[in-house]
Amino acid sequence: MDAQDILTALGLEPSHLGTGDHAVTSPIDGSVLARLSLAGPEDTDAAVERAHAAFLKWRTVPPPRRGDLVRLLGEELRANKGALGRLVSMEAGKILSEGLGEVQEMIDICDFAVGLSRQLYGLTIASERPGHRMSETWHPLGAVGVITAFNFPVAVWSWNTCVALVCGDPVVWKPSEKTPLTALACQALLRRAVQRFGAADVPDGLLEVVIGGPDVGERLVDSPLLPLISVTGSIPMGKKVAPRVAARMGRSILELGGNNGAIVAPSADLDLALRSIVFAAAGTCGQRCTTLRRLIVHEDIHAEVVERLHRAYRSLPVGNTLDAGTLVGPLYDESAFERMQAALERARADGGTVTGGERVTEGVPEGGVYVRPAVAEMPDQTEIVRQETFAPILYVLKYREFDQALALHNGVPQGLSSAIYTTDLRESELFLSAAGSDAGIANVNIGPSGAEIGGAFGGEKETGGGRESGSDAWKAYMRRQTQTVNYGRELPLAQGVKFDID
Numbered sequence: 001m002d003a004q005d006i007l008t009a010l011g012l013e014p015s016h017l018g019t020g021d022h023a024v025t026s027p028i029d030g031s032v033l034a035r036l037s038l039a040g041p042e043d044t045d046a047a048v049e050r051a052h053a054a055f056l057k058w059r060t061v062p063p064p065r066r067g068d069l070v071r072l073l074g075e076e077l078r079a080n081k082g083a084l085g086r087l088v089s090m091e092a093g094k095i096l097s098e099g100l101g102e103v104q105e106m107i108d109i110c111d112f113a114v115g116l117s118r119q120l121y122g123l124t125i126a127s128e129r130p131g132h133r134m135s136e137t138w139h140p141l142g143a144v145g146v147i148t149a150f151n152f153p154v155a156v157w158s159w160n161t162c163v164a165l166v167c168g169d170p171v172v173w174k175p176s177e178k179t180p181l182t183a184l185a186c187q188a189l190l191r192r193a194v195q196r197f198g199a200a201d202v203p204d205g206l207l208e209v210v211i212g213g214p215d216v217g218e219r220l221v222d223s224p225l226l227p228l229i230s231v232t233g234s235i236p237m238g239k240k241v242a243p244r245v246a247a248r249m250g251r252s253i254l255e256l257g258g259n260n261g262a263i264v265a266p267s268a269d270l271d272l273a274l275r276s277i278v279f280a281a282a283g284t285c286g287q288r289c290t291t292l293r294r295l296i297v298h299e300d301i302h303a304e305v306v307e308r309l310h311r312a313y314r315s316l317p318v319g320n321t322l323d324a325g326t327l328v329g330p331l332y333d334e335s336a337f338e339r340m341q342a343a344l345e346r347a348r349a350d351g352g353t354v355t356g357g358e359r360v361t362e363g364v365p366e367g368g369v370y371v372r373p374a375v376a377e378m379p380d381q382t383e384i385v386r387q388e389t390f391a392p393i394l395y396v397l398k399y400r401e402f403d404q405a406l407a408l409h410n411g412v413p414q415g416l417s418s419a420i421y422t423t424d425l426r427e428s429e430l431f432l433s434a435a436g437s438d439a440g441i442a443n444v445n446i447g448p449s450g451a452e453i454g455g456a457f458g459g460e461k462e463t464g465g466g467r468e469s470g471s472d473a474w475k476a477y478m479r480r481q482t483q484t485v486n487y488g489r490e491l492p493l494a495q496g497v498k499f500d501i502d
């Protein structure tokens with residue numbers, strides 16, 4: 001199935017995708033998948049206005065009915081999982097199993113959101129005044145601006161959108177300019193769900209997709225009609241976006257870069273740990289926000305772990321992501337390769353020993369950027385180790401005392417995900433305690449990547465502090481209202497205040 005067939009199967013008219021100036025390329029071989037027109041400021045403003053108009057209607061649709069639309073979206077995704085998963089692989093460059101996994105994640109969040117549509121619970125609060133009742137109610141917030149990164153082109157959208165829709169909020173989505181086709185495909189699938197739901201009941205503008213780069217993103221960021229901006233991407237981007245949203249007193253969910261660490265303790269089950277580490281560090285060619293980038297290994301097992309890592313890395317099948325058997329696909333582009341090489345240079349200059357990291361040219365498609373994942377044994381957690389380089393580089397550090405391992409683990413500016421491999425209960429519990437990992441996600445005997453949708457996803461420190469997907473992340477998409485009703489005949493004031501008039 002080529003890209004045109006997939007786009008047709010997903011409800012897009014391929015002839016509309018060949019006319020613009022913006023070339024969408026596949027990292028697999030650099031081929032042009034489509035040419036799109038980019039949204040200008042007026043197009044973007046018009047999309048926001050349509051979404052705001054949709055909000056005024058959608059907020060009055062009962063939440064379980066809103067959930068019904070998300071249920072139908074889930075059905076469309078189930079029916080089109082193969083095609084959409086393949087398009088994700090072609091556009092973002094991840095292996096087919098991960099492309100399909102991303103669509104499965106969308107299906108899972110649909111199911112979650114359908115259940116949530118009947119569980120947007122508030123509280124009843126004890127009032128200090130006789131004849132009064134207090135409660136807390138959650139209301140829809142408004143249209144939500146969703147800006148996404150290239151490496152999870154559809155799952156992150158669905159975490160936001162499925163929850164936003166049941167909460168009563170339309171979405172204006174600016175996908176990464178690198179991966180707009182999967183966004184258009186999702187919009188087409190939602191359109192089909194709307195047809196089945198009863199188009200007359202759904203306001204226009206429930207999902208607007210605006211294609212463009214940072215300028216289009218900034219237009220959304222500054223729009224007062226979008227009370228919430230949920231943005232996923234690099235830390236430098238988040239540092240630009242956060243103050244702009246704050247300046248207009250908007251809310252933001254910031255899902256930014258990670259620099260995830262894992263501790264390998266002497267008691268670890270090394271067979272299990274090694275499998276998990278290699279998937280977390282080299283999988284997706286190191287291009288997950290939750291990719292394992294720092295391995296902190298006890299000195300007694302350091303030599304064995306490094307030797308086994310080298311052996312595993314040498315045999316990793318690097319190649320076309322659409323071929324069965326490939327485990328490591330391409331980097332997104334040449335500039336990602338240059339950043340990887342620059343980081344490895346810095347690691348060497350800091351006294352590190354680098355294995356792997358070279359370009360792979362044999363047995364891979366021409367036009368793509370393929371590398372062998374790298375292991376860098378470092379004498380210390382130097383500046384380059386403390387940065388996120390979005391490529392498959394695993395820095396390996398040594399520790400003697402557990403406190404030292406924890407200090408190294410937490411000694412970076414980012415705080416997304418973390419892991420420990422140990423069978424010592426004291427160590428694992430300390431890692432999960434208030435004095436342990438400072439990341440938003442902490443795992444024991446599994447790697448830092450591959451989260452399930454049921455938990456709240458996000459991280460601390462420069463990762464931005466946002467949470468989306470499961471648990472009570474939905475509260476960010478609603479406004480809380482404290483309500484007090486006086487059903488008595490008196491007017492007692494709170495705190496015993498007297499204000500009697502004749």
Ligand code: NAD
Pocket residue numbers: 147148149150151152156174175176177212213214215216217218221232233234235237240241254255256257258288289290388390416458459463
């Ligand atoms: P990026 O920061 O280059 O772009 C992300 C999105 O932000 C794109 O849609 C881009 O057009 C937009 N953008 C860029 N500048 C903007 C601005 N000034 N105003 C508004 N929008 C702007 O990131 P990328 O290369 O697409 O993705 C990789 C990065 O994303 C990595 O740092 C990775 O860790 C991070 N990421 C984080 C998560 C998470 O949940 N924490 C998930 C996936 C990726």
